[in-house]
Amino acid sequence: MSGYFDHIDPIKFEGPDSTTDLAFKYYDPKKIIMGKTMEEHLRVAVCYWHNFCWDGADVFGGPTFNRPWLAGTNDQAAADAKLDAAFSFFEKLGNPFFCFHDTDVMAAAETPQEHIENFAVIVDKIEAKMAQTKTKLLWGTANMFSHPRYMSGASTNPNPDVVAFGALQVKHCLEATHRLGGAGYVMWGGREGYETILNTDVGREMDQLGRFVNMVVEHKHKIGFKGDIWIEPKPHEPTKHQYDRDVATVYGFLKTYGLENEVGVNIEPNHATLAGHNFEHEVEMANAFGIFGSIDFNRGDPQNGWDTDQFPYDLRENTMALYYILRGGGFKNGGANFDAKVRRQSNDPEDLFYAHIGGMDLLARALENAADLIKSEKLSGFVDNRYKGWDSGMGKKMLNGKADLDDMAAYALKTNISPAPISGRQEYLENIVTYHTK
Ligand code: XUL
Numbered sequence: 546m547s548g549y550f551d552h553i554d555p556i557k558f559e560g561p562d563s564t565t566d567l568a569f570k571y572y573d574p575k576k577i578i579m580g581k582t583m584e585e586h587l588r589v590a591v592c593y594w595h596n597f598c599w600d601g602a603d604v605f606g607g608p609t610f611n612r613p614w615l616a617g618t619n620d621q622a623a624a625d626a627k628l629d630a631a632f633s634f635f636e637k638l639g640n641p642f643f644c645f646h647d648t649d650v651m652a653a654a655e656t657p658q659e660h661i662e663n664f665a666v667i668v669d670k671i672e673a674k675m676a677q678t679k680t681k682l683l684w685g686t687a688n689m690f691s692h693p694r695y696m697s698g699a700s701t702n703p704n705p706d707v708v709a710f711g712a713l714q715v716k717h718c719l720e721a722t723h724r725l726g727g728a729g730y731v732m733w734g735g736r737e738g739y740e741t742i743l744n745t746d747v748g749r750e751m752d753q754l755g756r757f758v759n760m761v762v763e764h765k766h767k768i769g770f771k772g773d774i775w776i777e778p779k780p781h782e783p784t785k786h787q788y789d790r791d792v793a794t795v796y797g798f799l800k801t802y803g804l805e806n807e808v809g810v811n812i813e814p815n816h817a818t819l820a821g822h823n824f825e826h827e828v829e830m831a832n833a834f835g836i837f838g839s840i841d842f843n844r845g846d847p848q849n850g851w852d853t854d855q856f857p858y859d860l861r862e863n864t865m866a867l868y869y870i871l872r873g874g875g876f877k878n879g880g881a882n883f884d885a886k887v888r889r890q891s892n893d894p895e896d897l898f899y900a901h902i903g904g905m906d907l908l909a910r911a912l913e914n915a916a917d918l919i920k921s922e923k924l925s926g927f928v929d930n931r932y933k934g935w936d937s938g939m940g941k942k943m944l945n946g947k948a949d950l951d952d953m954a955a956y957a958l959k960t961n962i963s964p965a966p967i968s969g970r971q972e973y974l975e976n977i978v979t980y981h982t983k
């Protein structure tokens with residue numbers, strides 16, 4: 546079944562004038578930008594779930610993709626065939642990283658013992674594939690939202706036995722991520738929220754989540770995992786109210802449970818827009834709190850109010866996001882995972898390549914634009930100048946805690962201040978972004 550992608554040649558960088566459809570026009574892994582290669586900046590990852598586990602079924606209709614390994618039951622042979630297909634895709638695309646959920650990669654399991662055994666079998670095989678293909682692991686995660694046992698929550702479940710099953714999954718997935726050299730470990734709380742307040746004790750559930758994340762951090766240190774732990778914010782879907790609503794909410798949660806120096810965020814643009822934010826807002830909030838980690842690149846649909854998980858294509862949006870990512874110091878352990886899926890009608894193997902080539906070329910252009918914007922200092926110079934009053938005088942004293950409310954009020958009275966409103970120059974600044982979006 547590894548033959549699924551056999552008719553496709555490895556994808557090469559051919560430059561902007563190339564007329565080859567299945568070739569990179571802008572993603573040139575070795576090109577140096579601001580002292581690092583494009584590959585090192587972007588740390589591109591392909592996700593297992595949307596590409597190799599989804600069969601094209603939606604709530605109204607069945608599979609459209611005809612992926613041979615998804616045709617029967619999810620037994621060990623199917624998991625092996627999926628692994629072959631996935632790694633042959635990675636080799637041809639040339640993405641340096643991949644990401645997975647435990648249940649994406651393993652044969653189906655019901656009991657705790659079966660879960661441990663089936664997962665262990667595939668982790669050995671993943672390790673061998675990684676060595677053979679040189680593909681690295683960006684992050685692993687446990688799927689604690691698909692199985693019916695998690696219907697009423699994973700760590701926030703009213704039943705501690707469900708939480709224990711989740712603990713087993715996380716323990717084994719974190720240990721496997723460590724063994725496979727993963728750069729990070731993600732927790733997305735798809736069921737960590739509620740449908741109706743009438744059956745929910747919110748305070749108790751938050752305490753369960755807080756203790757659970759602390760247990761994950763404790764275990765990370767116990768096993769010596771040096772990667773990062775990231776929470777992935779999302780406001781709703783599948784639950785009506787999700788506790789990890791957005792970056793600011795996650796930071797409040799981390800502070801409350803003493804986790805702000807241990808856990809960061811994995812930001813997804815489609816989750817940002819569902820929360821009523823734009824992409825760069827979430828990036829900059831994470832920078833401001835010092836919790837920026839990784840990105841699940843995708844896009845939503847402005848006319849649809851749900852998580853459509855489409856491949857990104859908006860150059861301006863991604864130029865803005867890359868600008869703030871680079872301004873914050875760029876990716877360290879994190880990277881550019883495409884948490885995106887081809888449309889249900891894009892049912893050929895080629896479509897998976899078109900999707901990723903387009904996404905990677907887009908990020909390459911956005912990266913170059915962002916680097917140019919940084920070099921020009923037009924935006925940063927404007928912002929620095931706008932706040933320069935805080936570098937000295939009463940502004941500085943206030944921030945240092947050397948002036949209190951009385952002091953500030955006395956200063957206002959004594960100097961008889963009458964500050965003139967100064968233009969924020971929004972349109973001028975937007976033009977700068979327009980001129981750098983190419
Ligand atoms: C769901 C989502 C997940 C996480 C990993 O919206 O983004 O795929 O990225 O569980």
Ligand code: CO
Binds near residue numbers: 733777813841884
């Ligand atoms: Co995601």
